[in-house]
Amino acid sequence: xxxxxxxxxQLYYGQKHALKGIxxxxxxxxxxxxxGPSGCGKSTFLRxxxxxxxxxxTCRIEGEILIDGRDIYKDRINVVDxxxxxxMVFQKPNPFPKSIFENVAYGLxxxxxxxxxxxxxTVERSLRQAxxxxxxxxxxxxxALALSGGQQQRLCIARTLAVEPSVILMDEPCSALDPISTAxxxxxxxELKNKYTIVMVTHNMQQAARVSDRTAFFYxxxxxxxxxxxxxxxxxxxxxxxxxxxxxxx
Amino acid sequence: xxxxSLFKYFAIFCTSIGLIVLALLLFDxxxxxxxRIDWDFITNLPSRRPERAGxxxxxxxxxxxxxxxxxxxxxxxxxxxxxxxxxxxxxxxAKFIEINISNLAGVPSIxxxxxxxxxxxxxxxxxNSVLAGSLTLSLLVLPVxxxxxxxxxxxVPNSLxxxxxxxxxxxxxxxxxxxxxxxxxxxxxxxxxxxSRAVGETAPLIVVGALVYVPFVxxxxxxxxxxxxxxxxxxxxxxxxxxVVNAAAGIIILLLFVFLLNSIAIILRNRHNKRVKY
Numbered sequence: 383x384x385x386x387x388x389x390x391x392q393l394y395y396g397q398k399h400a401l402k403g404i405x406x407x408x409x410x411x412x413x414x415x416x417x418g419p420s421g422c423g424k425s426t427f428l429r430x431x432x433x434x435x436x437x438x439x440t441c442r443i444e445g446e447i448l449i450d451g452r453d454i455y456k457d458r459i460n461v462v463d464x465x466x467x468x469x470m471v472f473q474k475p476n477p478f479p480k481s482i483f484e485n486v487a488y489g490l491x492x493x494x495x496x497x498x499x500x501x502x503x504t505v506e507r508s509l510r511q512a513x514x515x516x517x518x519x520x521x522x523x524x525x526a527l528a529l530s531g532g533q534q535q536r537l538c539i540a541r542t543l544a545v546e547p548s549v550i551l552m553d554e555p556c557s558a559l560d561p562i563s564t565a566x567x568x569x570x571x572x573e574l575k576n577k578y579t580i581v582m583v584t585h586n587m588q589q590a591a592r593v594s595d596r597t598a599f600f601y602x603x604x605x606x607x608x609x610x611x612x613x614x615x616x617x618x619x620x621x622x623x624x625x626x627x628x629x630x631x632x
Numbered sequence: 633x634x635x636x637s638l639f640k641y642f643a644i645f646c647t648s649i650g651l652i653v654l655a656l657l658l659f660d661x662x663x664x665x666x667x668r669i670d671w672d673f674i675t676n677l678p679s680r681r682p683e684r685a686g687x688x689x690x691x692x693x694x695x696x697x698x699x700x701x702x703x704x705x706x707x708x709x710x711x712x713x714x715x716x717x718x719x720x721x722x723x724x725x726a727k728f729i730e731i732n733i734s735n736l737a738g739v740p741s742i743x744x745x746x747x748x749x750x751x752x753x754x755x756x757x758x759x760n761s762v763l764a765g766s767l768t769l770s771l772l773v774l775p776v777x778x779x780x781x782x783x784x785x786x787x788v789p790n791s792l793x794x795x796x797x798x799x800x801x802x803x804x805x806x807x808x809x810x811x812x813x814x815x816x817x818x819x820x821x822x823x824x825x826x827x828s829r830a831v832g833e834t835a836p837l838i839v840v841g842a843l844v845y846v847p848f849v850x851x852x853x854x855x856x857x858x859x860x861x862x863x864x865x866x867x868x869x870x871x872x873x874x875x876v877v878n879a880a881a882g883i884i885i886l887l888l889f890v891f892l893l894n895s896i897a898i899i900l901r902n903r904h905n906k907r908v909k910y
Contacts, residue, residue: 432798439721466800476791479814489799492809538795545799 383451385410385549385579391430391445393423395438400426402603403445408596410548413571413580415590415611418600418626424583427600428551431581432468433461449549466493469542469578473554475534477526477541482518485526485537489545504544512540513570532563539570550574552582556589568593587627591615599623661887665880673881678845678863682874685867687882692849693762693842693857694831694889700766700853701773701830706823708770709777716778717785718807737775744772745839753840760841763853768836773826780822784815817904824897828890834861860886 386408393401401423408414416424426435433454435441446453454464466489477485484491486505495501505522509515514536518529526537535555542550552571556564571580571593584590590597590611597614599606599622607614607623618624676686720726748768758764788811796806812819837859845866846858860882867879 434794434798437794437797462800462802464800465798470794470798472791472794472798474791476789476795478792478795478810488796488801488809492796492799492801492805541795541799 383410384408384448385450386431386581387446387448387451388427388430389446389448391427391443391447393426393430393435393444394442396440400603401430404605406598406605406608408579408581410579411575411577412595413575413582413593414596414598415594416581416583416598416600417585417587417590418606420585422600423603424598424600425553428553428581428583431549431551432465432470434470436461466545467547467549469545469547469550471535471538471542471550471552471555474558475531475538477529477534477537479525479527481523482526482529482537483522486541486544488541493545508540508544509537511543511574512536513566514540530563532559532566535559535563535567536570539567543574547578549579549581552580554583554585557585564589587615587629599626601626661880661883664877665882665884668877668881669884673878674885677847682867682870682872682878685875685878687860687863687885689846689849690858690860690863690882691885693846694859696762696850696853696857697766697769697837697859698827698831700762701769702823702827704766705770705773705777705826709774709823710781710819712774713778713781713785714807714812717782718803718811733775733778737779741772741833742835742839744768745836747771748836748840759854760843760856761854762850762857764840765837765842765857765859766853768840769830769833772833772836773830776826776829777823780826781819784818784822785811787818788814817900821897821901821904824893824900828893828897831890831893832861832886834859834865837862838865860889 384407386406388404388406391401391404392399404423404427416428418424429435430443430447431449431454435443443455445455447455449464449468452459454461478488480488483505486508487501490501490504506515506519509518514533517533518524518537526534529537535558539550539555556567559567568589571582574580582594594611596608597611598608599614599618599620601622607618607620609619614623615627618627624630673686674691675688676684677688678690679685716726716729720729745768748764748771752758752764752767753760756764758767792810792814793806796810797803801809841856842862843856843858846856848855850857864879864882864886867875867882870876
């Protein structure tokens with residue numbers, strides 16, 4: 383059974399046809415990388431999985447997106463509950479202007495959880511999972527905005543893990559980070575794979591090659607090729623993919 | 633070169649005109665009124681005799697009006713701004729409302745007075761009461777509060793909303809826990825500036841029937857009232873010299889009040905800017 387499935391997704395921003403009939407199936411506990419030049423629709427496609435595109439007034443979407451076999455656009459699904467199962471990490475670290483503790487506890491608090499012990503345990507576990515605990519354990523009351531960019535991004539990952547999603551979407555999670563922080567986040571992704579299904583957008587070919595099991599190449603709103611990562615990088619079926627991964631265009 | 637320095641001195645001259653006029657005005661008022669201010673002036677009821685007249689009723693009337701105006705205008709204004717920024721889709725209708733609100737902020741206050749007279753005093757039969765006055769002033773400050781709150785809400789980066797929504801928060805939870813706390817300082821600044829404008833308003837309150845002579849302090853929102861600017865206005869139109877002195881003293885008190893409100897607004901804004909950086 384597939385964790386995520388997209389069937390013939392057509393997406394429009396007003397008049398602009400942004401995604402042209404994309405179908406894809408993603409297995410559980412894998413890392414899938416979306417690559418392609420800017421504006422090719424990979425972030426837009428990623429945002430279909432947690433219905434983030436709903437926030438844009440002019441956006442219209444056709445087709446089916448199935449998560450654990452349920453169509454999240456058709457069934458009378460509760461979008462808010464659904465988003466709790468699909469975590470998202472954004473391009474720019476975006477911690478709330480609150481303390482480190484409150485950032486991680488936010489997802490629990492909005493569910494009405496006030497049990498202090500439980501909150502503390504979850505915050506610690508999430509920060510440990512995100513490999514941030516040792517760096518911040520004495521400063522949990524401090525503002526999250528005082529952390530470095532790399533720490534902020536790992537905090538955002540911890541915040542996502544705290545609500546125990548089954549899928550994590552990452553939209554260029556390392557593009558604002560330095561190489562050392564990037565290495566930490568990549569290592570983290572590798573570990574998280576055991577528990578979660580991860581889908582990430584990246585502009586960094588080496589990163590896609592390093593961390594992902596499967597890679598999808600997008601170009602001008604179409605899914606050009608989707609295959610095992612080694613195949614995409616060493617022996618792609620399409621010439622466009624070959625040109626892109628070898629840096630001849632894009 | 634000559635033209636450049638000429639323009640520089642011209643600009644300095646223009647700047648100083650404003651400052652000099654203000655300084656003269658302040659000097660005139662302070663030299664006339666400062667010695668008149670004492671505890672009796674603040675606690676005495678109005679009187680025919682200038683040396684026994686005080687501003688107690690006007691001061692309390694002003695407090696009543698300000699408090700009620702805040703209670704009425706703030707919830708409505710903030711809710712309207714939240715709706716316009718966070719819920720309404722950005723279509724023609726929203727644009728239409730937006731332009732209208734901006735225009736309302738520029739409508740002369742006397743017009744609000746006439747509206748208040750017709751709707752609150754006559755139609756709703758509230759009479760010349762504190763409540764009618766507050767409702768009228770609420771209408772006056774509502775556009776200002778809405779515009780200021782919208783600007784504040786706009787300044788909250790979208791990435792924070794996305795983060796909250798992405799964690800499964802409802803739009804209302806996002807507004808309540810993320811958006812409003814993040815821009816609370818700027819909203820408060822806007823409200824205080826709006827209120828300090830309302831404090832100085834005379835015309836609409838005269839139209840809705842604020843009295844110039846009220847021998848008692850308002851006890852309920854349905855009582856008759858007067859406010860400081862009206863008291864001052866009344867004193868300046870009297871022939872006796874003593875009332876002119878009273879008016880100057882009243883102006884000093886009013887200035888202090890507005891100055892205090894504006895200072896609070898500035899302090900809040902600075903503290904907020906220091907605390908929240910994105």
